[in-house]
Amino acid sequence: MSVTKGSHRILCCGALLFCLAAFSANTALALEVRAALLRVDTTGSLPISRLDLPPEDLGIAGGRLGTEDNQTTGRFTDTTYTLETRVVAPEAAVEALDELLGQGIGLVAVMADGATVAELARRAGERAVILNASAPDDDLRSEACAANLLHVAPSRAMLADALVQFLVWKKWPRIFLIHGSHPADLALAESYRRAARKFGAKIVEERVFEDTGGARRTDSGHVLVQRQIPVFTQRAEDHDVVVAADESDVFAPYLPYHTWDPRPVAGSAGLTPVSWTWAHEAWGATQFQRRFEKLNGRPMRPQDYQAWLAMRVIGEAVTRTGSNDPARLRDYVLSDGFELAAFKGQKVTFRPWNGQMRQPILLTNLHLTVSVSPQDGFLHQTSPLDTLGLDRPESGCTAFKEIRP
Amino acid sequence: MIRPGLLVLASLLIAPPALANKVFVTNERGNTVTVLDSASWEVIGEFPAGNRPRGITISPDGKELYVCASDDDVVRVFDPHTYEELHTLPSGPDPELFVLHPSGNPLYIANEDDNLVTVVDVKTRQVLAEVPVGVEPEGMAIRPDGQYIVNTSETTNMAHFIDAESYDITHNVLVDQRPRYAEFTADGSKLYVSAEIGGTVSVIDTAAGEPSIVHKIAFQVPGVLPEWLQPVGIRITEDASRVFVALGPANRVAVIDGKTDEVSDYLLVGQRVWQMAFTPDEAFLITTNGNSNDVSIIDVKAEKVIRSVQVGEQPWGVVVAPE
The missing domain is CATH 3.40.50.2300 (Response regulator)
Structure with missing residues (x-):
């Protein structure tokens, strides 16, 4: 696909058919993509180590970088990306979601506990695609799955x-x-x-x-x-x-x-x-870490990475489909066509049976990346990444109508 | 004292008439450049090249060797004969790959941290322009006629076409995930762009008009997981009849028919094969193998790997001095 600035309109005058084709190819013109990041904070106890104290903008900072990355690409495709962020207490979560949906936002990344993620996905129904950027609960990828709920966070x-x-x-x-x-x-x-x-x-x-x-x-x-x-x-x-x-x-x-x-x-x-550690440097991660640190003035936590991933999933699907329609983006993301580079040495994709993103997992001593799984020798008929987590026969999820290319 | 001299003389008499060229290999972890002789394939020198040397190129007159010293945030310029450092060029942070104008000036550098292509005059050592491109610019190519420069951006997944006069971006072509390297055919009619994570090489028609993808090359090697078929460096013979693509952790170089753009063979080389360079007569292709600390030498005509030579730690880039 070639994206050009400029002179399609002059060419269009020549032939109506070509005009229609060019127009549909150029639906990217001034396309507006509005996403939200909703973080639901429970008042937990303090972490054992003060190194683990959560920064105020936990996750939000990753969403911001993901949106900025999308926006840089958007300059070349005439697409604008905006991100609404909300940080609320559990009792205000539904209200916050309603408000975002009321604005017509149909792409919402959520950082919350498993029960809240499930509730928000139910509430959104067909009105929005929810990207789970934090909850590791396996049941959300199995019996409690939902067709409008995609998981960028790894499961337990x-x-x-x-x-x-x-x-x-x-x-x-x-x-x-x-x-x-x-x-x-x-x-x-x-x-x-x-x-x-x-x-x-x-x-x-x-x-x-x-x-x-x-x-x-x-x-x-x-x-x-x-x-x-x-x-x-x-x-x-x-x-x-x-x-x-x-x-x-x-x-x-x-x-x-x-x-x-x-x-x-x-x-x-x-x-x-972990999904991410700020010690990770392989596969071009150093530049990515530096980009994050420059923008946010602190190192990247796993939650930030997951929020970044959620935004990049949206951005990549928009770039490839030329659409901002949440349902269309969801279908594309679950198809064989979707792939995303995420600084982990191989493309990340989605499992069409439960909406879980396949991704390598980093093993860290919080000082270095010690190893990356899947490990050599653990084989799988589809992808070695499917040796991690709930494989197709293991997942009790039935909400996903499988999408064939 | 006499015997070594006689031996040298004898070997000169026996050696084939091919001219020897210096081959320069950057060792990313070793912080050095290893120098090989292209007739004997012996290591004839090694010199410090700054911190984390990666991209490497040489001026058309063979007088200046340019090395991206990634962790020093500069391009270091060396004398290819004495191995002395002459001076540095401003590059912006973390320079990785660059391309030199066919005339020898200026140098176009991908500046990953700032989403810029930096244009540097190698004589005055001044920055001539900074061109905003996509996220994480990486691969750099220049159309042999000098009309435009191409940059690939790894997170935006595009090849950006930059007018060499105005530095305006005229076209953006969307390719697969994490485009790493771009290389034109000598006549400028085709551009090959490798996508490391996407696992493909896009063939872009650049003969006339709007550049567009005409073909995508995919790779398949029995016994190698598709995830590890990650195309990186590309080299094309002068007559465009054959294209060589380094496949990174698959430890293979793909040989592609330049007419049909179909893969004809896979050559087993060292581990994590990254960048490549031809000798000027195109008799040999040298590949850097980052995880086995060696380079493989491919006989281009026979399409056979003839030997491997140990170099420094984690070889990354390679350039051969002109005749």
């Missing part, structure tokens, strides 16, 4: 599979699983059990780290941690690695160096599976 199953593949590749198959007591932690623990079964690892022992409340930070709290964690982890079955399932951020960062047995820690601390 994808994250757990990515880590366990690496552990198996390392020949560290004996896992000591320690999980938290909140529902998200239990769900993550279940993802690790599933991953261990899938790839031939073995969970040799499980322990629960109960959240008994209390302050996250106390002066010289490490003194107590240094005594508590060894005791908590002693006399475990022989294991190669400790895997922490602590989505609630209650205990995992305390594990490394404090476990009874000298074993590496992975999962919610230590070697962590």
